[in-house]
Amino acid sequence: MLPAQPNQSLIDGLSVLQALAGSGKSIGSRELARMLDMEPTKANRLLKTLAAIGVAQQQPDKKYAPGPGMHVLSAQSLHGSGLIRQAVPHLETLKAPGMIVAMGVLWRDKTCYLYHANHDTPTHVAMGAAELYPASMSGIGLVMLASLQNQQVRDLYHNHDIAGFENVSALIKQLKEIREQGYAVANPENKFTTVALGLGDNPTYAAIALSSRQMNPSQINSAVEQLKEARQLIKSQRGEG
Amino acid sequence: MLPAQPNQSLIDGLSVLQALAGSGKSIGSRELARMLDMEPTKANRLLKTLAAIGVAQQQPDKKYAPGPGMHVLSAQSLHGSGLIRQAVPHLETLKAPGMIVAMGVLWRDKTCYLYHANHDTPTHVAMGAAELYPASMSGIGLVMLASLQNQQVRDLYHNHDIAGFENVSALIKQLKEIREQGYAVANPENKFTTVALGLGDNPTYAAIALSSRQMNPSQINSAVEQLKEARQLIKSQRGEG
DNA sequence: AAGCATGTTGCTATATTAGCACCATCTATT
DNA sequence: AATAGATGGTGCTAATATAGCAACATGCTT
CATH class of the missing domain: 1.10.10.10 (Winged helix-like DNA-binding domain superfamily/Winged helix DNA-binding domain)
Structure with a gap:
């Protein structure tokens, strides 16, 4: 405010x-x-x-x-928050062929990737991602949106179209579901399935995700479990655990 | 200005x-x-x-x-400048046991490391360095200082002590030498020898360095050659070559 | 040479900040 | 429990810094 x-x-x-x-x-x-x-x-x-x-x-x-x-600003903030330093090692263990591992934050109505890698991406490229993607179409974005209050979401999209949704109410309905189950599943373009989990509560400062070609329910569950495990490791390393 | x-x-x-x-x-x-x-x-x-x-x-x-x-700012600036993305691969080839590889910029009167690794440092740690070190005592800092005009150096240290030097004139004398030979050699604490080279001219936007336990003249020459080679590769990748 | 776009500055009305005094809240001490 | 001190935060008005027009110098294109 x-x-x-x-x-x-x-x-x-x-x-x-x-x-x-x-x-x-x-x-x-x-x-x-x-x-x-x-x-x-x-x-x-x-x-x-x-x-x-x-x-x-x-x-x-x-x-x-x-x-x-x-x-300098960039290096100090990377270093200062410790987020990258503490999260990257655990993200790298999630790498697998055909699987995309990502970490990102919500920036206005966009997801900004701080880490974005498939199994053969070198670390320095993964960290130099910085791509901006409509939040409403990314798993990470949806999880981060779900951590906001509905009014904040309405303000964010006030007079804007929402990629992938008819209107704000439809988005908020899905955010409610995400809050209940504790993770987000996104299917942009119906080709890739992304599963995402928030890091930290109040505020949720970032989110991590796994993405691959069309997952079935059991694969989704397995991804959620892997992400939860990574989250736990990151949390305890950050002294939140 | x-x-x-x-x-x-x-x-x-x-x-x-x-x-x-x-x-x-x-x-x-x-x-x-x-x-x-x-x-x-x-x-x-x-x-x-x-x-x-x-x-x-x-x-x-x-x-x-x-x-x-x-x-977001950090990720975008890392990505936008392309410096890290283009330089890191070449820096990593310089890694060797007992050798520290670094890249940094001048920030006020300090050197800020953007990359700082010995042979077994993981990339994400090397990139999260961000340490600030007195410029006058680091090879990278001296090279960057040498790229400034003498008056700018005087202004920078106006009413400040200069770590490792008696006064501004002594520093400027050494900077002159660095400009002539095209690289800097620093010996902080007389234990480590650092050899550093600037990247880009007008402005010199960053510098790279190799550092190890006390080098003799032939080792220094060899380090200079390695750095020059890396600089050439980085330059051509950045489209300056 | 002419036309246009750009970076930059001077000027003054106007909008914005500075900083005191003050309040509410929290923590540690008595 | 009461008190003293620190903190985050705000309202108010004098003092200040910015907004934006008009203008100039420079460089590029036609």
Whole structure:
């Protein structure tokens, strides 16, 4: 919830930072202003401020790219939360041919993968995933959505379409089911089945998932058990157990 | 350089974000205010703003911890720059018993390691390094400092002690040498020898290094050659070659 | 050369933040 | 149980920093 006196400049600045980090290439200030529907002067000043503190850097062609500070931020947050360090070893034991192992968080109405691997993906590629996928169509996203209150979900999708669902009520109905059974099953495109489980309660800070070609009920059960075991191991390593 | 109209709120907000990411534990607003020498109301409002957009999250005890947005930022910047993805495979080939392989960037007057491994460090641990070390005492830091202009170095250490050097002039003298020979050799504590090489020119965005117990001149040469080879491979993969 | 897009700045009305005083809540101490 | 101190959080108004127009310099394309 917003404080009594939210800092709008910080919010805008971080939008710019996100856009810069997510774009994957260098970007000019007016171009970015259009992307974010922002006044160009403002975008320019925010970018230049980010560049001054090293989080962005300005290239010879005057466009802006992520700077060393962004890597520092990234490395420190990876390290600081300990999530990756503690979870990855256990995720790697779940690897198997034909099976995708993933960990992710909810970002607005998207799932952001922090780890995404099949059995032969090298670790550094798995960790560099960062793909964004509609939350309502991913197992991880559904589990994370289920950890929110219904009103928060309604706000999130206020005036937006929900990929894979007719309307908010249909989504909320499925979230109720997920809360009851404690895990989510998703079938995007009816080709892959994903089973997902949340990590941590209040707040659920991330979720882990197993995915493979069309699973039958007994395979789903087995995936749930594997995920529960991994969750337990991660929990105890994080000192929550 | 700062723009005509820098955004102070954004600068302060990112200091808070950095502190939060770097602290490794949850932190209260007054505590953080003291750390950053900031007025407590301000710190509180910045933190709550960060929490509202998901970059921080408030825990049941009301303290603040890094939130999912920070992981998103981290994952996107890791992925977006491509640095890790493109460099790590080549760094891993440099691994050898007794040898430390590292990649890092300059952050203010510190070296921040993005990758730090000996021959048996698992990749996900190597990538979660994020240690901060005085730049003037690390090979990577010296190489990155050498890529700055002397005046920038002076500004950086204005009114600060320089670990390992008597004064700025002594440091600048060594930087000159590094620029001439194209690589840095550091001997912190006279126990380990580190050889480091910069990646990219104008700007030098990162540096790579090999480190082991006391190297003799021929070992240093061999390390330089290995690093040059790795740099060439990384460059061409990044499309700079 | 002309036209257009871009990065950047100066300027001032305006919206936003700073920071004090204050409240509610929690914990530790008496 | 009462008290003292710390904390997270808010309301208020003076003081300040930002918004956004207009404008300039520069580079690219036609």
